[in-house]
Amino acid sequence: MKAHTTDVTHASIAIHALTPVTEMNSNSIKVACSNCNLRELCMPLGLSTTELERIDDVVANRRKVKRGAMLFSNGEKFTSLYAIRTGFFKTCVASEDGRDQVTGFQMAGEIVGLDGIVHDHHTCDAVALEDAEVCVMPFDRIEELSREVNALQRHVHKIMSREIVRENGVMLLLGSMRAEERLAAFLLNLVQRLHARGFSQSELVLRMTREEIGSYLGLKLETVSRTFSKFVEEGIVEVKQRHVRIVNADKLKDIVNPKVCN
Amino acid sequence: MKAHTTDVTHASIAIHALTPVTEMNSNSIKVACSNCNLRELCMPLGLSTTELERIDDVVANRRKVKRGAMLFSNGEKFTSLYAIRTGFFKTCVASEDGRDQVTGFQMAGEIVGLDGIVHDHHTCDAVALEDAEVCVMPFDRIEELSREVNALQRHVHKIMSREIVRENGVMLLLGSMRAEERLAAFLLNLVQRLHARGFSQSELVLRMTREEIGSYLGLKLETVSRTFSKFVEEGIVEVKQRHVRIVNADKLKDIVNPKVCN
DNA sequence: CGCCGCATTGACGTTCGTCAAGTCTAGTGG
DNA sequence: CCACTAGACTTGACGAACGTCAATGCGGCG
Numbered sequence: 149m150k151a152h153t154t155d156v157t158h159a160s161i162a163i164h165a166l167t168p169v170t171e172m173n174s175n176s177i178k179v180a181c182s183n184c185n186l187r188e189l190c191m192p193l194g195l196s197t198t199e200l201e202r203i204d205d206v207v208a209n210r211r212k213v214k215r216g217a218m219l220f221s222n223g224e225k226f227t228s229l230y231a232i233r234t235g236f237f238k239t240c241v242a243s244e245d246g247r248d249q250v251t252g253f254q255m256a257g258e259i260v261g262l263d264g265i266v267h268d269h270h271t272c273d274a275v276a277l278e279d280a281e282v283c284v285m286p287f288d289r290i291e292e293l294s295r296e297v298n299a300l301q302r303h304v305h306k307i308m309s310r311e312i313v314r315e316n317g318v319m320l321l322l323g324s325m326r327a328e329e330r331l332a333a334f335l336l337n338l339v340q341r342l343h344a345r346g347f348s349q350s351e352l353v354l355r356m357t358r359e360e361i362g363s364y365l366g367l368k369l370e371t372v373s374r375t376f377s378k379f380v381e382e383g384i385v386e387v388k389q390r391h392v393r394i395v396n397a398d399k400l401k402d403i404v405n406p407k408v409c410n
Numbered sequence: 411m412k413a414h415t416t417d418v419t420h421a422s423i424a425i426h427a428l429t430p431v432t433e434m435n436s437n438s439i440k441v442a443c444s445n446c447n448l449r450e451l452c453m454p455l456g457l458s459t460t461e462l463e464r465i466d467d468v469v470a471n472r473r474k475v476k477r478g479a480m481l482f483s484n485g486e487k488f489t490s491l492y493a494i495r496t497g498f499f500k501t502c503v504a505s506e507d508g509r510d511q512v513t514g515f516q517m518a519g520e521i522v523g524l525d526g527i528v529h530d531h532h533t534c535d536a537v538a539l540e541d542a543e544v545c546v547m548p549f550d551r552i553e554e555l556s557r558e559v560n561a562l563q564r565h566v567h568k569i570m571s572r573e574i575v576r577e578n579g580v581m582l583l584l585g586s587m588r589a590e591e592r593l594a595a596f597l598l599n600l601v602q603r604l605h606a607r608g609f610s611q612s613e614l615v616l617r618m619t620r621e622e623i624g625s626y627l628g629l630k631l632e633t634v635s636r637t638f639s640k641f642v643e644e645g646i647v648e649v650k651q652r653h654v655r656i657v658n659a660d661k662l663k664d665i666v667n668p669k670v671c672n
Numbered sequence: 673c674g675c676c677g678c679a680t681t682g683a684c685g686t687t688c689g690t691c692a693a694g695t696c697t698a699g700t701g702g
Numbered sequence: 703c704c705a706c707t708a709g710a711c712t713t714g715a716c717g718a719a720c721g722t723c724a725a726t727g728c729g730g731c732g
Contacts, residue, residue, distance in 0.1 A: 241578045244667045249582040263578065265571035272578060291564065295557045302553065308570040309527035315577035316503045316525065316534060320511040322584035323628035327688070358711065366585035368689055373712055389697075389711075405506045589720070620679065630721055635680055651679075651729080 179207045179283065189257025189345070190231040190283075192303035199297050206290050206300075207231070207283045219260065219274040219282060226264025228286045232256050235280020236355040239263075240363070241272045250364040252314070253277075253338070253356060256345060259307050261287075277355040322366045325404075330365040331375045332403040335385070339394060350397065354390040441469045441545065451519025451607070452493040452545075454565035461559050468552050468562075469493075469545040481522065481536040481544060488526025490548045494518050497542020498617040501525075502625070503534045512626040514576070515539075515600070515618060518607060521569050523549075539617040584628045587666075592627040593637045594665040597647070601656060612659065616652040 181191050182200045191203060210233065213219050219230060222242065236255050242248040251272060254260050264270040265287065294301035321330055335352075343349045354361070358369040358376075365372070379385045384400055386393040394400060443453050444462045453465060472495065475481050481492060484504065498517050504510040513534060516522050526532040527549065556563035583592055597614075605611045616623070620631040620638075627634070641647045646662055648655040656662060 241582050243582055243586070247582075247586045249578075249585045251578045251581050262571055263575050266568045266575055271575050291560075291567070295560075295563065298553075298557075301557065304567075305553070305570070306528045308567070308574065309524055311574050312570065312577065313525050313528055313533050315574065315581065316511075316513045318581055319513050319577065319584060320503050320505055320509075322581060323511045323625065324505070324509045357709090363585065369711080370690085370713085371688060374688095377712075619677090631679080632681085632722085633720060636720095639680075 179210060180204045181207060181283075184233075186231070186233060186257045190259060192299040195297075195299055199299065202293060202297060203300060206285045206293055208286050208289070209284050211282050211284050213237075213276040213280045213282065215276055215278050215280075217276055219276065219280075220264070220270045221273045222270055224264075224270045226261070226268050226270055226287070228284050229259055229261040229290065230274075230282040230284060232258050232260065233281045233283055235282075236277045237274050237280065238277055238356060238360060238364075239272045239274050248363065250356075250360055252318075253364065255341060262308055262311055277360075318364075327365075327367055327371050327375050328378065328403050330367065331361075331372065331379070332400045334361065334365055335392065335394065336397070336400055336404065350394045352392050352394075354392060441472060442466050443469060443545075446495075448493070448495060448519045452521060454561040457559075457561055461561065464555060464559060465562060468547045468555055470548050470551070471546050473544050473546050475538040475542045475544065477538055477540050477542075479538055481538065481542075482526070482532045483535045484532055486526075486532045488523070488530050488532055488549070490546050491521055491523040491552065492536075492544040492546060494520050494522065495543045495545055497544075498539045499536050499542065500539055500618060500622060500626075501534050501536050510625065512618075512622055514580075515626065517603060524570055524573055539622075580626075589627075589629055589633050589637050590640065590665050592629065593623075593634065593641070594662045596623065596627055597654065597656065598659070598662055598666060612656045614654050614656075616654060 181187055181204050184191075195203065208228070211219075211230075213235065219237065220226075232254055234256055236253065237260060238250050239252045239254065239260060240248050240250045254274075260274050260282075261270070263272050290300075290304060294304050321333055325333065338354075339349060339352050342352055356364075358372045361367075362369045362372045367375075376385070376387050379400075380387050382399070384394070384396045384403075386395055443449055443466050446453075457465065470490070473481075473492075475497065481499065482488075494516055496518055498515065499522060500512050501514045501516065501522060502510050502512045516536075522536050522544075523532070525534050552562075552566060556566050583595055587595065600616075601611060601614050604614055618626075620634045623629075624631045624634045629637075638647070638649050641662075642649050644661070646656070646658045646665075648657055
């Protein structure tokens with residue numbers, strides 16, 4: 149490790165800007181999407197006031213999940229989708245012989261639990277990578293309401309379609325990219341999503357271990373570590389444990405999308 | 411190639427058993443899910459007669475797609491989902507620098523086009539691997555009707571969730587399996603889906619090239635070919651070009667799920 | 673019959689995994 | 703405050719799995 153950056157800051161400070169005011173003082177305050185700052189991330193836009201009030205009803209309650217604990221697990225009965233309010237999750241599937249694969253990392257405003265719809269049981273685990281809180285949205289309530297609020301129906305469809313498209317991208321990554329390309333794509337994706345939530349475009353704090361990154365990217369943890377080191381040597385990023393600063397985003401993008409011409 | 415099996419038959423004969431009678435004589439006959447033999451594969455079960463009649467309306471028309479032609483392509487405006495009546499498709503995404511990745515193979519009764527919902531444009535190509543015919547289901551019509559027919563609403567959600575779960579499985583495959591395991595899992599999956607459609611449990615005709623299999627499995631075509639040869643040497647399958655006979659399904663399953671104990 | 677696309681096979685090279693040793697950091701308790 | 707520890711991370715040496723390149727075979731089709 150060569151780059152000892154002292155100015156890689158904890159991005160978590162900025163999360164306060166995203167925390168709904170309703171919860172600033174107490175946990176027992178009425179659950180309400182209508183005045184949640186994450187609304188634009190997890191709910192449809194352009195709703196009328198009455199529609200907005202009705203949509204508040206899809207959230208039954210909230211649930212806190214401690215770091216390392218599971219929101220739901222493989223085999224568990226499916227009842228609800230979950231909108232992440234705070235914290236960071238991973239989802240992972242396991243093969244029968246014990247290998248497991250991280251299928252995604254989810255942050256505030258994103259929805260988890262879609263895997264459970266088809267068989268009425270979950271087929272993956274959702275694990276909190278830091279203390280987290282989610283909005284519990286019973287699926288039968290979502291279905292009921294989305295019959296009446298067209299924008300919600302459309303929104304549910306888009307969320308599921310978005311997940312399908314995301315996974316298509318991961319398949320491309322796993323099927324055809326080399327280690328450097330995978331890690332570069334991973335970093336760019338993470339920072340882009342964080343930026344959409346008001347965080348820095350260039351600095352981030354990884355909430356997951358090298359092993360979890362490796363599982364997601366189809367690499368071993370040593371390869372992830374070596375690839376980080378290589379990026380550091382090339383002056384593309386600065387890394388100090390889980391603090392990452394992207395020094396040269398263009399180079400990272402070039403790695404993901406090598407331009408043959410030019 | 412050692413195994414020259416003369417008795418690997420074309421499975422395509424059996425497709426006639428699945429072809430709706432309404433189309434036996436003419437192409438202009440009324441489109442109707444209510445008497446389509448594929449209904450149980452692509453439509454919800456347990457509908458009342460009136461609901462069934464209404465569901466016929468989701469199919470606007472049918473469309474033939476010649477082998478090698480595209481049903482839809484990346485960037486194209488999204489309007490409809492497509493239920494495959496006959497034929498075989500691949501879907502593939504491309505990275506900006508030209509690499510592409512097969513994200514799935516679809517057969518009769520399966521639905522393609524879900525990727526287009528989120529951005530109102532398709533993000534992948536759907537290519538017919540043999541002459542095919544699909545039912546065109548305009549998505550706004552699906553949404554309209556699924557507001558009124560609960561079973562259809564639930565069905566649409568399940569179809570999308572199933573696709574998410576399928577892709578989770580592919581991620582596990584691409585992220586953590588070796589070449590033999592990937593090919594074994596692929597063959598077992600294909601033959602299982604074909605069997606559900608009335609085909610043999612042990613014989614199949616691949617509709618795709620080695621290169622397309624390789625793209626799907628994250629391998630090069632040579633590796634696919636070598637792995638086939640290895641399976642043949644070990645007496646697990648017989649292969650003659652695209653005709654495959656599974657001789658020892660248990661061994662194949664063992665390869666996918668190596669049992670450490672026992 | 674000859675061509676073309678697909679498939680097979682071999683020789684060799686690269687990338688990444690494996691194994692092992694060692695470092696760093698945060699947390700704990702004296 | 704510092705020693706101790708456990709878990710995460712880094713780094714090196716080596717090997718296996720798969721990719722690359724190239725030659726050849728095979729089968730279907732005009």
